[in-house]
Structure formats: structure tokens, C-alpha cells
Amino acid sequence: MFLKFAYLNLFRNKRRTLSTGLAICIGFVGLNLLGAYIFRVKKALDTTSVYSALNGHVKVYKKDSLDQFSLQPQKFIFHPDEAGKVEKVLETLKEHIDYVGKNLNGTGLLSNGTVSHPVMFSSFEPEVYARSMSQPEINLWAKDWVLPSQFESVKVFEKNNEVVSITPKIADIMSVRYPLAQNESLQLAGRTLDGDLNAVNVDLGAEHTTGMQFLEDTLILVPFKKVQELFGTEGNESFSIYLNKNVDIKTFKNLLDRRLFDAGIEADTYLYYDEKINSVYLGTMGFLYVMGAFFVFLIGTAVSLTIVNSLTMGIIERTREIGTLLAVGFQRRQVSRLFIIENLLVGLASIAVGIVLSYLIAGFVNNLNIRFMPPGVSGKIQFRLVWNVVIAASVGIFVLILTFGASLVVMKTKEKAKLIDLINDAGA
Amino acid sequence: MKHLFLLLVLFSAAANADLATELLEASDQGRGGIKDGIEWSGKVQTFENGNETNREFLIKAKDHDALVEAVAPAKNKGEIFLFNDRQMWFFKPSLKKPVSISARQKLSGQAANGDIASTHYARDYAATVEKTEVIDGVKHHVLFLKAKATNLTYDQIRYWVSEKSKLATKAEFLTLQGVTFKRGFLEYENKLSVNGKVIPFISKLTIVDAKYENNKSILTYSNPKVVNHPVSLFNYNNMTR
Amino acid sequence: MDNVVEINNVFKSYQLGSTEVYAIRGLSLNIRRGEFTALIGASGSGKTTLLNLVGSLDVADKGEILIENVSLKNLNENQKSFLRNEKIGFIFQSFNLVPVLNVFENVEVPLTIRKGLKDSERKARVLAALKDVGLEDFAQHRPDQLSGGQRQRVAIARALVTEPVLILADEPTANLDSNTAHHIIDLMLELNRKRNTTFFFCTHDEKLMSRVQRIIKIKDGVLVD
Numbered sequence: 001m002f003l004k005f006a007y008l009n010l011f012r013n014k015r016r017t018l019s020t021g022l023a024i025c026i027g028f029v030g031l032n033l034l035g036a037y038i039f040r041v042k043k044a045l046d047t048t049s050v051y052s053a054l055n056g057h058v059k060v061y062k063k064d065s066l067d068q069f070s071l072q073p074q075k076f077i078f079h080p081d082e083a084g085k086v087e088k089v090l091e092t093l094k095e096h097i098d099y100v101g102k103n104l105n106g107t108g109l110l111s112n113g114t115v116s117h118p119v120m121f122s123s124f125e126p127e128v129y130a131r132s133m134s135q136p137e138i139n140l141w142a143k144d145w146v147l148p149s150q151f152e153s154v155k156v157f158e159k160n161n162e163v164v165s166i167t168p169k170i171a172d173i174m175s176v177r178y179p180l181a182q183n184e185s186l187q188l189a190g191r192t193l194d195g196d197l198n199a200v201n202v203d204l205g206a207e208h209t210t211g212m213q214f215l216e217d218t219l220i221l222v223p224f225k226k227v228q229e230l231f232g233t234e235g236n237e238s239f240s241i242y243l244n245k246n247v248d249i250k251t252f253k254n255l256l257d258r259r260l261f262d263a264g265i266e267a268d269t270y271l272y273y274d275e276k277i278n279s280v281y282l283g284t285m286g287f288l289y290v291m292g293a294f295f296v297f298l299i300g301t302a303v304s305l306t307i308v309n310s311l312t313m314g315i316i317e318r319t320r321e322i323g324t325l326l327a328v329g330f331q332r333r334q335v336s337r338l339f340i341i342e343n344l345l346v347g348l349a350s351i352a353v354g355i356v357l358s359y360l361i362a363g364f365v366n367n368l369n370i371r372f373m374p375p376g377v378s379g380k381i382q383f384r385l386v387w388n389v390v391i392a393a394s395v396g397i398f399v400l401i402l403t404f405g406a407s408l409v410v411m412k413t414k415e416k417a418k419l420i421d422l423i424n425d426a427g428a
Numbered sequence: 429m430k431h432l433f434l435l436l437v438l439f440s441a442a443a444n445a446d447l448a449t450e451l452l453e454a455s456d457q458g459r460g461g462i463k464d465g466i467e468w469s470g471k472v473q474t475f476e477n478g479n480e481t482n483r484e485f486l487i488k489a490k491d492h493d494a495l496v497e498a499v500a501p502a503k504n505k506g507e508i509f510l511f512n513d514r515q516m517w518f519f520k521p522s523l524k525k526p527v528s529i530s531a532r533q534k535l536s537g538q539a540a541n542g543d544i545a546s547t548h549y550a551r552d553y554a555a556t557v558e559k560t561e562v563i564d565g566v567k568h569h570v571l572f573l574k575a576k577a578t579n580l581t582y583d584q585i586r587y588w589v590s591e592k593s594k595l596a597t598k599a600e601f602l603t604l605q606g607v608t609f610k611r612g613f614l615e616y617e618n619k620l621s622v623n624g625k626v627i628p629f630i631s632k633l634t635i636v637d638a639k640y641e642n643n644k645s646i647l648t649y650s651n652p653k654v655v656n657h658p659v660s661l662f663n664y665n666n667m668t669r
Numbered sequence: 670m671d672n673v674v675e676i677n678n679v680f681k682s683y684q685l686g687s688t689e690v691y692a693i694r695g696l697s698l699n700i701r702r703g704e705f706t707a708l709i710g711a712s713g714s715g716k717t718t719l720l721n722l723v724g725s726l727d728v729a730d731k732g733e734i735l736i737e738n739v740s741l742k743n744l745n746e747n748q749k750s751f752l753r754n755e756k757i758g759f760i761f762q763s764f765n766l767v768p769v770l771n772v773f774e775n776v777e778v779p780l781t782i783r784k785g786l787k788d789s790e791r792k793a794r795v796l797a798a799l800k801d802v803g804l805e806d807f808a809q810h811r812p813d814q815l816s817g818g819q820r821q822r823v824a825i826a827r828a829l830v831t832e833p834v835l836i837l838a839d840e841p842t843a844n845l846d847s848n849t850a851h852h853i854i855d856l857m858l859e860l861n862r863k864r865n866t867t868f869f870f871c872t873h874d875e876k877l878m879s880r881v882q883r884i885i886k887i888k889d890g891v892l893v894d
Contacts (some may be wrong), residue, residue, distance in 0.1 A: 113526065
């Protein structure tokens with residue numbers, strides 16, 4: 001009866017019900033699409049951080065290596081015997097681990113015999129690169145941030161272990177010709193871990209994009225063995241651990257920390273989104289979360305005020321009816337419940353419409369293939385809204401809580417009115 | 429009267445610059461900056477963070493070109509640094525092409541690539557005389573050197589040149605902002621016979637970190653002699669042969 | 670006969686601006702079970718105030734009111750709600766029906782909050798009440814499809830459906846033409862006889878007085894003979 005009563009009341013002032021519903025619906029659609037956008041960016045960042053950037057889910061460095069490696073590389077590198085110990089520890093955790101990669105990054109000059117260009121190089125092992133690029137997540141979330149040729153690079157790297165991957169921007173700076181493989185070899189110069197100048201020959205043949213403007217003229221991918229040769233070392237700076245799906249990365253990190261400690265290895269471990277190794281991730285997500293919170297606040301306030309307003313109007317119009325209900329034995333909280341149910345029904349209906357609407361809008365927007373260049377990102381990426389049932393449900397619950405809260409606040413303030421004043425009200 | 433004063437000022441400024449250039453040209457000679465072919469053995473002894481390393485080179489120079497060959501340690505043997513005017517190249521036998529490098533980059537410890545070869549400060553820097561100073565009873569002109577190009581070893585140098593010997597004995601290497609980051613101390617125990625005239629030649633250059641004095645590189649020069657090098661020796665295209 | 674209502678020396682005043690107006694002044698009265706009592710008096714004499722106090726819609730300043738020997742003074746808001754639902758039916762001057770509910774649903778409203786009442790029993794009670802007021806054929810009509818008299822019958826049925834011991838009616842015929850007003854009074858009388866329900870209503874319609882078993886006159890908040 002309560003439900004039916006509440007339902008029937010919705011048709012009492014159709015225009016008001018519609019406007020309240022519309023506000024809730026628009027609020028829901030707005031929050032849902034905002035959530036869809038943030039979700040998509042987060043997924044893309046997760047994927048590129050873990051797989052494209054070859055960070056893995058967890059990275060292991062020697063203790064204090066992040067600050068000290070460039071100053072005292074010989075001290076902060078994992079020498080082969082030390083690396084072996086870490087590998088032994090990782091072996092004990094193999095049920096969680098998909099695969100492990102070694103890294104050795106640095107800076108130097110890329111030279112074509114005429115021009116030298118300063119570069120940062122990130123090392124890769126061909127088999128780790130191949131496995132990372134074959135992850136379905138890359139196709140699903142980070143297609144825009146990976147060049148199509150990067151998938152082909154897998155074969156190039158397997159065939160020729162001298163091949164480095166450069167960005168289109170560096171190709172332009174170094175005036176190399178396409179196809180890349182037809183160029184004569186380049187030289188990569190750098191300082192050995194002992195501080196001596198050294199240089200090695202590298203071949204062209206692969207291209208990548210960093211996704212970040214400030215890295216696009218700087219970052220090249222160099223085979224791990226080549227970097228070892230350049231640096232005159234057998235060691236590695238860090239390990240990238242790629243975990244199996246459904247492994248909780250924080251739990252794994254804690255477990256790894258404990259095992260490394262037990263094995264007497266002084267090491268620092270970082271999750272792929274740790275500010276210390278991935279400031280871009282934190283910066284981008286921080287910005288998006290702040291922006292999201294701002295919109296949630298705006299939309300939430302607008303929706304709440306609309307509900308408060310329409311409910312207050314409804315109560316004023318129905319004062320005598322409230323009095324009558326109280327006179328025939330309704331308790332005040334039962335009357336409140338009736339009004340709250342009414343608003344929750346409007347909310348539910350609006351959310352149902354909102355779900356369909358946001359799904360259609362997301363599909364429509366994605367079909368339009370709008371491309372834009374976010375600040376700091378190199379190249380245009382698609383403005384994609386990934387409709388997700390978890391986000392829709394979360395936003396739906398949030399909007400319902402908002403509806404409930406706003407209704408409750410109004411009813412609590414109105415409950416104080418005297419019964420006799422309610423019945424005698426001439427407004428109805 | 430007013431015009432006369434202005435004339436005097438201009439004249440003295442020009443005279444100052446002339447003196448500075450003259451002193452620089454003379455001091456460059458003592459550091460290998462001569463037209464004739466020349467060669468010497470160089471040793472770079474580096475003390476850094478408590479570690480000592482040693483490297484040895486054979487330096488061949490002629491006019492504005494220089495070829496520096498690494499002699500020791502064995503792992504660096506065969507490495508070549510080629511200076512063509514202000515351009516600089518690095519090469520080793522395993523490379524298919526030389527690598528263009530900067531004179532500014534660190535060679536070893538405090539020594540920059542540019543420090544190893546002959547010096548052409550008179551060509552590369554605009555000099556003015558700041559003041560005079562007496563060091564160990566010898567009057568020195570203190571020159572202030574500003575780089576004429578961006579690819580030089582240093583942006584600015586404060587350079588103490590003895591009035592008597594016309595040789596530089598002390599240097600402060602400054603950043604673009606004017607902060608001293610390295611100090612140099614020069615000695616001239618070697619003798620070099622050029623066109624029948626014996627001139628003093630640099631024997632030791634000590635470069636010390638301005639902040640951490642224990643971090644230093646000592647460049648020792650020995651066996652300087654005039655050799656008529658063929659021009660082809662300094663040809664970039666001949667490096668890979 | 671036992672008393673359904675006992676009113677003992679009740680006072681009630683209202684604040685009108687800065688002056689305090691006494692609506693009821695030390696009034697005492699008993700209403701026996703099954704009585705059909707009219708409270709008459711001029712406008713502003715305190716009729717409605719007294720009815721509201723008896724119906725626990727308002728609270729007396731002093732004195733005591735008992736419904737079936739239960740003092741209203743000792744009840745909290747929820748207990749009063751329960752008492753109104755169980756023991757008292759209300760008929761208002763302007764019917765106070767819920768416009769979005771049909772006749773059946775309007776009558777059903779007080780029973781919807783009754784605990785332990787089966788659906789079938791509830792429906793049977795609503796139909797019986799509608800039959801008692803002669804509106805069984807109008808169950809699906811909405812209030813705006815009914816005449817004034819019919820609406821007041823719906824209100825009477827709503828008051829009856831809980832089978833209260835007391836029905837309080839505030840000027841139940843004031844908004845009706847005299848013919849309809851007579852019909853309503855007839856209906857109330859009939860229900861009083863048939864169900865032995867106690868009726869306590871106020872009116873200023875002198876024409877209705879002849880039909881009423883007991884008439885109480887009120888003037889300036891006190892009873893007059």
C-alpha cells in the first residue's frame with residue numbers, strides 16, 4: 001500500500017515529478033559518463049605503466065637505488081650474484097608471477113655519425129617485450145597509446161638483437177629514412193658504470209611512442225644486453241615483476257618485501273603507480289580525481305537542491321493530507337517514509353532511464369571518434385567513454401543515497417510541525 | 429674636454445682588450461696552442477669519492493686540430509678523440525661510425541673532454557683584464573674570459589696570467605651564472621723547442637672540484653715535441669680506417 | 670453505561686499576538702458509550718478546540734482527558750497515533766480525502782498501518798464500511814468524481830473502517846446543502862444504532878438538532894445549560 005500510495009503520488013504533480021526526475025537523471029548521466037571517462041583513462045594508464053612501459057606490476061631496486069644509482073651505479077646495481085639471490089626469492093613466489101624482466105636504464109647520445117642527440121634509454125628484453133605486447137589489456141585499453149608498429153616490433157626484436165626502438169620525433173631529429181631498417185647503423189654513446197665514455201653500434205628498425213610529449217624526443221628503447229655492453233656491466237638496475245591476473249598487487253608487494261628481507265637482500269619495491277617511479281600516473285590520476293570530485297560536488301549539490309526544493313513544495317501542497325494521515329493514526333516517521341519512498345521511486349526511475357541514456361551517449365560519442373590531445377600527451381587520443389556496470393551501479397547508489405539523504409533532511413525539518421496546524425492548513 | 433675624456437676611455441678599453449688577447453695568445457702556446465704539429469703524452473689521474481683511476485693518452489695536435497689516442501688502461505686502448513676545430517668525435521675500433529660528442533662532457537673525474545687537447549682560448553674566448561694580482565711575488569693579470577660559442581668546454585673562465593712568463597698559472601671555471609665550479613692550477617716544467625726557440629710547456633694541470641676539494645683530476649704532460657703531422661691524420665673520414 | 674470520554678476540568682489557551690486567548694476554561698464532560706452527542710455553539714465558542722483535544726490532535730494546558738479510561742496526558746506521540754488508529758475515527762468538515770487514491774483506497778488508508786491484519790480481512794472491512802455508507806458501487810471512483818455528500822460518506826466510511834469506539838466529527842455537514850446534510854446525519858444516526866458507535870460532533874446547524882440524542886452547548890469555552 002505504501003509503495004502504491006507513493007507511486008500514485010508521483011502523478012499528482014507530473015511536471016514537478018518530471019523536473020525532479022530529469023535533474024536526477026541528468027545528474028546520474030553526468031556522473032556516470034564522468035566515471036566512464038576517468039575509468040577509461042585509469043585503465044589506459046594502468047596498462048601502459050605495467051606493460052607498454054615495461055614496469056611490471058611491482059619493481060624491485062636495490063635499497064636507495066632510485067636516488068643513488070646515477071651517482072654510484074657500481075654500488076646500486078644488482079651484480080649477477082645479487083641478481084641471482086633476488087631471482088631465487090622470486091622463484092618462491094612463482095605461483096603469483098606471470099613473468100619477470102630485468103632493466104638497465106640510463107642516458108647518453110644517439111649519433112648518426114653527423115649529429116648526436118641526447119637520449120634517455122629504457123632497456124627491454126625481447127621476450128619480455130613480446131609477452132607484454134601480447135597482453136589483451138593493451139588492445140583493450142591502450143590502443144591509442146601504442147603505435148601499430150609496436151606490435152610488429154616484437155618480431156623485429158626477436159630477429160635482430162641490435163635493434164633499438166626510436167620515436168617518430170627522434171626519427172625526425174636524426175633525419176632517418178623510412179623504412180627504418182634500411183638506415184645504416186647508429187651509435188649509442190654513454191658512460192660506463194666506471195665513468196668512461198663508451199659507445200656501441202645499434203640498428204634501426206622499430207618505432208614506438210611514449211604517449212608523453214616531454215619524453216617523445218628523448219626516450220628510446222634499447223635491448224637490455226646492448227645497455228649492459230654500453231655500461232660495461234653484467235648487472236641490472238631493477239626487476240619488473242608481471243603478476244598473474246587476479247593477484248592482489250599490494251598483498252604481493254608485502255609478501256615480496258618480507259621474503260627479500262628474510263633472504264637478507266636490501267631492496268626497495270615499488271608498485272607500478274608509485275609516485276617515485278611513475279609520477280605521470282599519479283599526476284594524471286590526481287588531476288582527474290580532483291576534477292571528478294569537483295564535478296561530483298557540483299552535480300550532487302544540484303541534484304540535492306532540486307530534491308529538497310521539489311519535496312518542500314510537495315510537502316507545502318500536501319500539508320493537510322499529512323495532517324489527515326497523522327489523525328487517522330500514521331506515525332510521523334511513517335509519513336516521512338512515504339515521502340522518501342516517493343523520491344526514491346523517482347530516483348530509481350530516473351537512474352533506469354539514465355543507465356539507458358548514458359549507455360546510448362557513450363556509444364554515440366565513441367562512434368563519433370572524437371580525437372583530442374590532452375596536455376602533456378603526445379599525439380591525439382580518442383575521447384572514449386567506457387560504460388561500465390560497476391561505475392553505473394556505484395553512481396546509481398550514490399545518487400540514491402543523495403536522494404534519500406536530501407529527502408530525509410527535508411522530512412526531519414518538517415516533522416516538527418504541530419499536528420493541529422497541519423490539519424487546519426488551508427493550502428490544500 | 430669632454431670628447432677627449434671619452435676618447436681616452438675608449439682608447440684604454442681597446443688597449444685593455446689588446447693586452448688581454450696578447451696575454452691569452454702567449455699563454456695558449458704554453459698549452460699546446462701553436463701552429464706547428466706537436467705531440468705529447470698525457471696522463472689523467474683522477475681522485476673521486478675516495479677512488480683513484482688512471483688513464484693515459486697520446487695527444488697529437490696541429491693548429492686547431494687534435495687527435496687523442498687512449499693508451500692505457502688496456503680496455504680503453506684504441507679509443508680515439510678527434511678535435512676538428514671546435515667539433516669533437518669519439519671513436520673506438522668496434523664502432524661503425526664515430527660519435528659526435530661535446531667538449532664539455534666529462535672525460536674522467538674533473539677533466540672535461542676539452543681539457544685533454546691543446547688550448548685555443550685566444551680563439552674561443554673574448555678576454556678582458558679584470559685586475560692585477562701578485563702571487564708568490566709575481567705580478568699576474570687576472571683575465572675574464574667569455575665564451576664566443578656555445579659548444580666550448582666552459583662558458584666563463586677567470587684566468588691568472590703571469591706578466592713575466594706570459595703563462596697561465598691559475599684558473600677558475602665558472603658556470604653561465606658566474607658560479608665557480610672547478611679550479612685549475614698549472615705548472616710549466618717541460619720545455620719545447622719551436623723553430624729553434626725553446627719555450628716552456630705545461631707539465632701539470634690540476635683540476636679541483638670547487639665544492640669537494642678531494643675530488644680532483646691531475647693531468648700530467650710529458651715528452652712534448654714538435655712533429656710535422658700530416659693533415660690527413662685529423663680527417664674525420666680517416667678515423668674509421 | 671460506561672464513559673468513552675471523560676473530560677475533567679480542562680483548560681486550553683492560544684497565544685494571539687501578545688494576548689492569551691482562552692478557548693476552553695475548566696470544562697468537564699463525560700460521553701457515554703453509544704451516545705450520539707452534538708456540541709453546539711457559535712463560531713469561536715471553543716467547539717473545534719474541544720474536539721481536537723478529545724481526538725488527541727491537540728494538547729490541553731491543564732486538566733485531564735481520558736479515552737476509555739486511558740489518560741491522554743500519559744501518552745507519547747506514537748502512543749497517541751496508535752490510540753487514534755485503534756479507538757477514534759475522524760470526520761472533517763472538508764472531507765480531507767487523498768485525491769490520488771480511489772474511494773476504496775481512501776477508506777483503506779487507516780488499516781494499512783494496522784499490524785497483523787490479513788489482506789482479505791482488510792478488504793472485507795473496507796467493503797463493509799463502503800456498504801454501510803452506500804458507496805459499494807463507487808469503490809473505484811476518485812474523490813474528484815464524487816459529489817460533496819458522497820465524499821463525506823467516504824470520509825465516514827474511513828472513520829468507521831477501524832471500528833472505533835468514538836467518532837469525532839467537526840462540522841461534518843458545513844460544506845453540504847441541507848438535503849445532503851440531512852442524509853449524512855441520518856447515516857451517522859443509523860451507524861450509531863447499528864454499530865453502537867459513539868458519535869461526538871460539533872455543528873452550528875440548528876436544523877439538525879432535533880435528530881440528536883444529546884446536545885451540549887458551549888459558549889466562551891465553558892458549557893452552558
